[in-house]
Amino acid sequence: MAYACQMQSSFHSFQTQLWDVELTAEAVTSPLVLDEFIKTGEYSDSDCRLPEQYILPEQLCPQVAYNSYTEGTPVIDLKSFTMSDDQSTLQNSIEEVAKALKEWRIFHVINHGVRKEKLPWSEAFTVMGSPELHVREYASKIWPHDHDTFSCACEEYGSCFRQLAEQIMNILINVLEVDPGHFEELRKRPLVALHPNHYPICPEPDKTLGLGPHTDPGFFTLLLLDENVGGLQIEKDGKWIAIRPLKDAITYITGDCIEVTSQGRYKAVRHRAVTNSKQPRSSISFMYAPTPTATISCPPELITEEQPQIYRPFTWDDILAIRKSRATEIHQGKLRIIDTFMKI
Numbered sequence: 001m002a003y004a005c006q007m008q009s010s011f012h013s014f015q016t017q018l019w020d021v022e023l024t025a026e027a028v029t030s031p032l033v034l035d036e037f038i039k040t041g042e043y044s045d046s047d048c049r050l051p052e053q054y055i056l057p058e059q060l061c062p063q064v065a066y067n068s069y070t071e072g073t074p075v076i077d078l079k080s081f082t083m084s085d086d087q088s089t090l091q092n093s094i095e096e097v098a099k100a101l102k103e104w105r106i107f108h109v110i111n112h113g114v115r116k117e118k119l120p121w122s123e124a125f126t127v128m129g130s131p132e133l134h135v136r137e138y139a140s141k142i143w144p145h146d147h148d149t150f151s152c153a154c155e156e157y158g159s160c161f162r163q164l165a166e167q168i169m170n171i172l173i174n175v176l177e178v179d180p181g182h183f184e185e186l187r188k189r190p191l192v193a194l195h196p197n198h199y200p201i202c203p204e205p206d207k208t209l210g211l212g213p214h215t216d217p218g219f220f221t222l223l224l225l226d227e228n229v230g231g232l233q234i235e236k237d238g239k240w241i242a243i244r245p246l247k248d249a250i251t252y253i254t255g256d257c258i259e260v261t262s263q264g265r266y267k268a269v270r271h272r273a274v275t276n277s278k279q280p281r282s283s284i285s286f287m288y289a290p291t292p293t294a295t296i297s298c299p300p301e302l303i304t305e306e307q308p309q310i311y312r313p314f315t316w317d318d319i320l321a322i323r324k325s326r327a328t329e330i331h332q333g334k335l336r337i338i339d340t341f342m343k344i
Helices: 031-039 087-103 131-142 148-176 256-261 316-325 327-331 337-341
Strands: 005-007 021-023 075-077 106-110 125-128 191-199 211-214 220-225 232-236 239-242 250-254 271-273 281-289
Touching (some): 075 087, 087 106, 087 148, 131 148, 148 220, 316 337
Parallel strands (some): 075 106
Antiparallel strands (some): 106 250, 125 191, 211 271, 220 250, 232 239, 232 271
16 A cells, blocks of 8 residues: 655644744744743743734634533444444444434544553654554654654554444444445555644634644544543534543544445535644544545445435545645635535
């Protein structure tokens, strides 16, 4: 499987707004340096400001604070799928997932089997492909003499997330009530990406975003959130709401490819990350996407005269081509990649 591993700013993914800061007494050139400066106790709110070129237009600035939570995020217990042979219990659990996908497009997963590992303090590190196989090769180029702890943690997370993603994909296929064979090639060599993030303190969080609004292109993304600090927000019923982290849970986010393969029944969730001026935040994301060479399409069982096919078939390479050719529209939130594949 093709892979790449690179250091990125924690504020860089499909859409991004990077911010640096300037201090009146001393120049600080990156969010990480600011974090360290704050730890020394030499920082005050009046010292620090966001450079004008990184301040978003007022209409794009977050109006919902990182900790102004909207309650009610669905919680799915994996034990109900793995520990029960009772068909009525399993059916009730499948219906709970369907409801969560329909109404929220996001849910917390408990009893998932992913253990927390310690990671070093960093902005971000992305491993495309299997973290268990590739992380050490690239981590050693960044930290030649001190990457073992990081690499071991990434290998463990990569393995656990991969197993969890396969479980969740099986559940989603059951929810759709379609032939699993349709997804066989799509899951043969899935594209995965492990992405530890660090969001340092931001001097003016109401004027910028940690991560701009977007949907994820894969089947779904799994997030291990910082249980003590909020930051994830989703668009629900036309409004942005803050998601409260749940202790020991993994958070599921519906991606574009589930919207396509469900014939639009389960929509991808638009989400973003906001910052705060009080404390830094860390998270780990794991993207689970189709085999790059496979054709992504809706199962034929879901296509009827009353519900004609919404999206024409496409591949992951097609997604990458659209990301490159129409990057500005995507980054500005004016275009979803999968909308370019809609049938006319």
